[in-house]
Amino acid sequence: MFKTYSYPKFPYIQSEEQKSSQVRRHKLVIVGAGPIGLTAALDAAAHNIPCVVLDDNDTVSVGSRAVCYAKRPLEVWDRLNVGERMVAKGVGWKLGKVFFKDRLSYQFDLLPEDDNKMPAMINLQQYYLEEYMVDEIGRLPQVDLRWKHKLMAIEQRNDHAVLTVETPDGVFTMEADWVLACDGANSDVRSMVGAQFTGQFFQDRFLIADVIMKAEYPTERWFWFDPPFHPNQSVLLHRQPDDVWRIDFQLGWDADANEEKKPEKIIPRVKAMLGDDREFELEWASVYQFACRRIDDFRYGRVLFAGDSAHQVSPFGARGANTGVQDIDNLIWKLKLVIEGDAPITLIDSYNEERAFAADDNLLNSTRATDFITPKSASSRLYRDATLQLAEDPDAEFARKLVNSGRLSMPTPYVHSSLNTQDEDVFGGGMHPGTNCADAPVKVQGKDAWFLNQIGGQFTLLSFGTAPVESVAHGRVSAKVLQVGRDIADEKGILAARYDAAPGTTYLIRPDQHVAARWRGFDETKIARALARAVAA
Amino acid sequence: MSLNLNSNIADPDAFYKELIDSQRGMDDAQAAMMNCKLVLLLANHIGDREVIREALKRAGGAV
Numbered sequence: 001m002f003k004t005y006s007y008p009k010f011p012y013i014q015s016e017e018q019k020s021s022q023v024r025r026h027k028l029v030i031v032g033a034g035p036i037g038l039t040a041a042l043d044a045a046a047h048n049i050p051c052v053v054l055d056d057n058d059t060v061s062v063g064s065r066a067v068c069y070a071k072r073p074l075e076v077w078d079r080l081n082v083g084e085r086m087v088a089k090g091v092g093w094k095l096g097k098v099f100f101k102d103r104l105s106y107q108f109d110l111l112p113e114d115d116n117k118m119p120a121m122i123n124l125q126q127y128y129l130e131e132y133m134v135d136e137i138g139r140l141p142q143v144d145l146r147w148k149h150k151l152m153a154i155e156q157r158n159d160h161a162v163l164t165v166e167t168p169d170g171v172f173t174m175e176a177d178w179v180l181a182c183d184g185a186n187s188d189v190r191s192m193v194g195a196q197f198t199g200q201f202f203q204d205r206f207l208i209a210d211v212i213m214k215a216e217y218p219t220e221r222w223f224w225f226d227p228p229f230h231p232n233q234s235v236l237l238h239r240q241p242d243d244v245w246r247i248d249f250q251l252g253w254d255a256d257a258n259e260e261k262k263p264e265k266i267i268p269r270v271k272a273m274l275g276d277d278r279e280f281e282l283e284w285a286s287v288y289q290f291a292c293r294r295i296d297d298f299r300y301g302r303v304l305f306a307g308d309s310a311h312q313v314s315p316f317g318a319r320g321a322n323t324g325v326q327d328i329d330n331l332i333w334k335l336k337l338v339i340e341g342d343a344p345i346t347l348i349d350s351y352n353e354e355r356a357f358a359a360d361d362n363l364l365n366s367t368r369a370t371d372f373i374t375p376k377s378a379s380s381r382l383y384r385d386a387t388l389q390l391a392e393d394p395d396a397e398f399a400r401k402l403v404n405s406g407r408l409s410m411p412t413p414y415v416h417s418s419l420n421t422q423d424e425d426v427f428g429g430g431m432h433p434g435t436n437c438a439d440a441p442v443k444v445q446g447k448d449a450w451f452l453n454q455i456g457g458q459f460t461l462l463s464f465g466t467a468p469v470e471s472v473a474h475g476r477v478s479a480k481v482l483q484v485g486r487d488i489a490d491e492k493g494i495l496a497a498r499y500d501a502a503p504g505t506t507y508l509i510r511p512d513q514h515v516a517a518r519w520r521g522f523d524e525t526k527i528a529r530a531l532a533r534a535v536a537a
Numbered sequence: 538m539s540l541n542l543n544s545n546i547a548d549p550d551a552f553y554k555e556l557i558d559s560q561r562g563m564d565d566a567q568a569a570m571m572n573c574k575l576v577l578l579l580a581n582h583i584g585d586r587e588v589i590r591e592a593l594k595r596a597g598g599a600v
Contacts, residue, residue: 382569383573383576385570386570386573390577390578398577399581
């Protein structure tokens with residue numbers, strides 16, 4: 001197996017602190033070098049927070065695993081200088097087809113909006129994604145990425161945590177002001193701090209088979225309910241780079257995982273699906289079960305949780321890694337301000353407030369899709385099949401809206417966040433406080449550029465009029481003016497249209513490219529107040 | 538708006554017969570499938586979630 005990818009083996013290096021047995025205090029220790037931990041390290045470096053990443057392994061993700069990456073995480077990765085490489089390697093797709101038995105039931109178009117730098121969705125094997133991030137980390141002096149470092153225990157103190165870590169050279173102790181647990185759905189850190197992780201378990205087992213084949217199929221997402229080649233179950237087909245195709249078979253409740261993983265079991269399934277004569281090779285296979293659950297609090301003292309360690313969703317809708325990246329986007333700038341003493345520690349609690357809200361939204365969507373795909377009773381199955389039959393009628397648009405083969409990951413706006421300043425002026429369009437910023441093509445010094453590449457990392461005042469000052473501050477936190485018509489040119493008017501801007505319109509934008517407040521004019525007092533609110537001061 | 542529980546169909550006997558006759562010759566599985574489609578079609582026609590929720594309750598649903 002693994003004909004298309006050779007796994008890097010990263011060297012284990014004994015750290016100076018283990019060698020010298022001198023306990024060192026670190027500002028941030030990240031546990032786990034998966035997609036979320038690596039994103040956290042990149043974002044920490046972007047904010048100039050020195051960090052140590054501990055991973056008990058010494059390579060990237062074994063198997064393609066998470067495969068679909070949505071626009072918002074790609075925008076976050078682009079802020080961290082790895083997004084373009086992912087998009088260049090990834091396979092873009094926008095059309096999804098849903099089949100019921102042997103017929104096309106309906107199709108959907110992700111309808112990517114024009115004039116965005118990042119595509120609506122790409123498919124890319126998780127190992128590439130991780131490899132690109134590890135490469136980038138190699139260029140960043142702020143990140144100390146340590147392979148073959150396994151966290152054994154955590155002890156919480158008032159203002160730091162004490163970590164016991166095992167390496168091939170034995171056990172040593174380190175201290176951290178903050179610990180960020182990115183150690184996945186089976187998080188050891190979560191059990192070490194005694195956090196609750198509750199929700200709904202699903203009985204169905206699924207088989208993932210990655211096969212290599214030359215196929216002329218279009219680059220689309222194909223989903224079958226009850227197909228003739230796999231009766232009573234669902235199947236998903238997705239294209240990845242390198243002529244690798246992901247096939248996901250629902251196996252039912254009583255499938256034997258070890259048995260189903262065997263090539264002699266998998267190959268006939270794939271043959272039945274593709275037709276006997278097509279040549280393919282099996283690249284990777286895995287049998288999984290899932291749950292929809294979330295941690296009770298994203299913060300336990302000095303330990304923070306992000307990604308699957310904080311919330312686990314079904315794979316339908318590509319909400320796992322995608323939402324984890326947005327956890328990081330939300331957290332790291334807050335951590336920076338708190339570490340620097342520029343914001344109160346309560347700013348960290350807004351991380352739980354905003355991302356638990358987003359996790360609940362994801363869990364809701366994920367659970368609904370799962371219930372549609374794997375009905376739990378004869379009656380719910382009947383309704384599901386009735387919906388699919390009605391959906392074939394070209395006139396029955398309503399039924400197609402009910403078909404749920406996974407609602408694809410969209411960012412959850414923090415509409416109720418305590419960091420938002422509510423509108424006092426009237427605005428049209430979708431850029432409400434708490435929403436992630438829309439992208440738009442702009443020009444910078446006469447050259448084509450993207451709006452999102454001009455913001456992020458710090459607070460920005462996007463001004464559609466002549467701003468009377470260059471920045472507005474609250475304490476040591478400052479928001480720098482980005483003036484349309486001076487710093488950036490909006491020649492096509494797309495930026496103004498997306499932000500419903502008139503001359504004088506001003507947006508206060510957070511370091512994670514989310515709207516904190518907006519007005520029809522530029523009032524320094526109001527801006528300073530909104531800025532204070534956005535840092536929980 | 539709330540769920541209309543007054544008689545709202547002209548010639549109720551004829552409607553009832555039409556409903557029953559529409560499933561003539563069907564076995565239980567076919568009739569059950571048709572009933573599901575009917576519920577979905579009518580619920581979409583009503584559209585108002587409050588009215589639909591009240592109907593779910595009146596029908597003995599766990600709402």
